[in-house]
Amino acid sequence: MSDGAGRTGVSDPTARLVQRMLVERGVVRLASIALVVLVIFSLASGNFFSIINFQSMGFQVAEIGLLSLAIALTMLTGGIDLSIVSIANIAAIVTAQLFMSAGSGTASGSSSVVMTVGFIAVGVAAGTACGALNGLLITRLRITPILATLGTLQLLNGVAIVWTGGRAIYGMPESFLNIGTGFVAGVPAPVVVLLLAAVGTAVFVNRTGMGLRIKLVGANPTAARYSGLNNDRVLMRTYLMSAFLSSLAGILIAARSASANADYGASYVLLAIVIVVLGGVNPMGGSGTVTGVVLSAFVLQMVASGFNMVGFNSFLYQIAQGVILIGVLGLSTITQRYDLRSALRMRSGRDVDGAPSEQLPAALGPPVPPREREHEQ
């Protein structure tokens, strides 16, 4: 899953190898963090290392994993999608509403399966259409992704509240609920959905032209435009894809909880951003791996279950999320700056360590949030 290789078109094989290792290093580091977390909680709580616990973690990790992938895609372009949870709930509500109005709770057999597939398709399509709204606001009106998706977060959530009257919708048939609660060869069905979606996203990001364009637009929108890319089309597809993944998460949520609700999972936005950043996606855009995101979703799920089993309350988990988010990002910024400085020293043969930071060249100075880059003329 190394997506570093072809990106900058490096011809020198050693440089390519180094780049590949840098990407792998992030994944390797995450895998070791996962192992450490696993060992710590297994030692701290006897029940942690058990099939039942892994299965219960699997049921929870799938929806947040899908939402993280959705945010990761938009972050690759240097944007963000804050409306993921609202979109997920819209998809869930549409599907649940269809089941309710069809009165399908009693239907059985093949007709029930066909109905389930059809209704899910409609729900996912509705959620994806919400992504088109994000895309239009961002590409046509040129609203920054943060504000556009903050607005649609509120708007779609409001529509969902009005629609449901603030109540939960029940009445889905067994064939639908199985998606959220069933097993495939001992593996929770939601995990299978997550892994399929992750492989699909990885192929999309690493092996298709659009995936490469997404990263190019994120790395430098101006350069991408001058290279002949249609930035707007790339952004539009990204937000559609993000909404599609969010909608899948919404379907899983509805199937697992046997209900659809306008206010489900409001705390997921922070958690998803934590996962994506921990997974090594650069919030400024341009780089990140699907493997990293999925791994870090599992790490945080282990931390959550572990905290729960050790007897910490959920508030401590909330603190941990914040600390992890800022800690990981801070650490990577510091090490990155260190790398850059040593690289510069090697090239120019001069010692720049002694120079005060204000004297550093612009490239090494305080990175001015390049958000303004996104929409410059």
Place this chain on the structure above:
Amino acid sequence: MTTASDAGQRPWLSRLRGSNNEGILALTILVLCVGVGVVEPSFWSVRTMLNVASNSMTNVIFAMGVLIVIISGGIDVSFMAIGIFCGYSVIVLTNETGFGASSAPVGFVLAAVIGVALGVLNAAAIAGLHLPTLIVTLGTQGIIRGAMLAYVGSKVIPDYPEGLDKLSTNYLVTATGTSSTRLSVLIVPAVLICVLVSLLLRYTMVGRGIYAVGGDAESARRAGFPVVGIQFFIYLFAGLLAGVAGLIHVTRVRLANPYELVGGELDVIAAVVLGGASIFGGKGSVSGTVLGVVLISLIRNSLILLGVPGSWQRAAVGLLLIVGVGAQALSARSRRTSADLVAEGAPA
């Protein structure tokens, strides 16, 4: 016949419009008032005015903090967490220790100090580590709220210390009617803070520095502004304002509920952005922000008055934000086009 050339011929029109479209916002508010007043005549009353003022009181102080952050090119989603942390902690602290229980000002100083201390978290991560502001404040929001619920307390407290208790029933104006509507005396500090922030932004070196950093941090640095120092000031000051606003909120509602406020960030950010502040930094005004807060409060109020179910409020604010920001983005684009024409020597 673009707006820019119109304004060029008639300077009073551009003055009326304001540098951040404050005029358009004021006009929107006026039209809204007239419209709702025609449909529902009971809208035109002292009661409505007091209601809107009461509902805007805390949000306008939060908005001042957010305004400063947005002018500097950042975004803050941690201010509500800081606010409720300060408000709730002050009640808990004075109840348990009895320190300054009889004096409300002591409580506010305490809230401000805690707010500044929490602001250090944001400042250190943003100015010290140069991390993106949205992500940092998302993180500190979780940390601050979690810390309050885990260590300060998670129960709703109805008992207030004597000083704040007295303050909470101190009303400036009371309008009697079928049910009396009252305006808390706490509107006075809210207005004072707005004036203070306005003066700070307009007449002090730090204030101009905030605009400079938001316009272009690198240029500001080369022009001699201490960028890191200004960023520290911004997040400490935003923390202070959030702390004071939090205690005002807690005092006004007379029930210290630690689960309140967080989640209402969008209303405030929407108000500031509607008020003409640019998310890219370097642009924004106190008067625009106040109008933005009033507009949102007014819309909520009139929806209730017009008999629209409360469930529509969320969607309405979201739509308002999208429309407002979209209109600004479009007008920015058309202004740029007309500026290009002028540059090319086309007749203005």
